[in-house]
Amino acid sequence: MDLQLIDKVALVTGGGMGVGRSICKRLASEGATIIVNDIVAERCQAVSKEITEDGGAATPFVCDITSLETLRKELAQITQQTGPVDILVNNAGVVPERRTGEIGRPLFVEMHDKYWKKIVDLNFYGAMNCVSIVGPSMMERRQGKIISIVSEAGRIGEARMAVYSGAKAAVIGFSKAIARELGPYCINVNMVALSAVAHESPIAGFQKISATVETDEVLRKVLRSYPIGEGLGRLTRPEDAADAVLFLASERAAYITGQCLGVNGGFAMM
Incomplete structure (x- = not known):
């Protein structure tokens, strides 16, 4: 099946591990050139090496996407080599109260505000920053796919993950609005919602x-x-999420926009 991804350029944020790594490798396997973004250089380089050793094309992109001006400057340098971004996958995110064990799982009223900023900056502002930078080129070329990895916590809310739930809900609302704005330019904007991932x-x-x-x-x-x-x-396994992203990034999903595809084992049905 030809998914028409050959020679497409895909920017995957948080691509250095887990779901992001699987997305990078899945898109690369269908011929896309991958810009592997992560804040940790070793992770970017490792995934890029995996892809190139498998015969694909990838470029490591070490950048903190929460800094709009840094992202704008450094992505411009990368795309001079790769060409403009055709597919944006907003995957980077953080759940310090769960994934890293950094602060346990406090109630919101017990949570220090320094963690609010960390969670909102990466999960929400990171996505907005990327869209604001790659969007104009997509509009000019009248083509593009924007896919954001969100969470069922953002659709139904989850106790002891209030800030994360709020940040992911913001990405969902933002994505639907952007889908309306960019649809007339032939740009598809969709989401993949995950729950617990192995x-x-x-x-x-x-x-x-x-x-x-x-x-x-x-x-x-x-x-x-x-x-x-x-x-x-x-x-859910990372590969499950990657397959969903692959579909939404392909021309098989040309008439789908503003949708949130739940890859959650039936945890939430909507």
């Missing part, structure tokens, strides 16, 4: 990729809220 963090617990329902009682209980996840005996 990953390799040392503190992942039941979310470890290696966890199974046979050996992890917590995972077995959690999956009761994920109908197809319970049937398959697993949580």
Whole structure:
């Protein structure tokens, strides 16, 4: 199946690990040139190397996307080499109260405001910054795909993740508005909503990729809220998200915009 991604340039933020890494590799496997963004140089370089060793094309892009002017300047230098961005995947995000174990899972009223800024800056402002920079070129060329990775926490809210829920809800509303603004320029704007994703963090617990329902009682209980996840005996994997992004980035999704595709095992149905 020709997804018409050959020679397309895709910028994937937070592309150095987890879901972002899988997205980079999946798009590259269909012929896209990948700009692998991450704030950690080693991660950018490692993913870019994986792609090139598999015969694809990738360029590492170490940049803090929360700084609009830095992003504007440094992305301009990268696109001089790769060409303009055809596909933007806003994947970079942070959940310090859960993923890193940095502050546990406090109630919002117990959470220090320095963490509010960290979460909102990367999850929301990072996405807006990227759209503001790549959008004009897409409009001029009358083509482009913008896909933001959001969370079911942003659609239904999740206790002890209030700031994260709010930031992802903001991305959802922003994306729908931008879909209306950019649709007349033949630019598709969509979202992929995730819930719990299996990953390799040392503190992942039941979310470890290696966890199974046979050996992890917590995972077995959690999956009761994920109908197809319970049937398959697993949580969402990074590859599941990557496949959804691939579809939305392709011309097979040419008439889809302003939509939020839930890749969540049935955790939320809407």
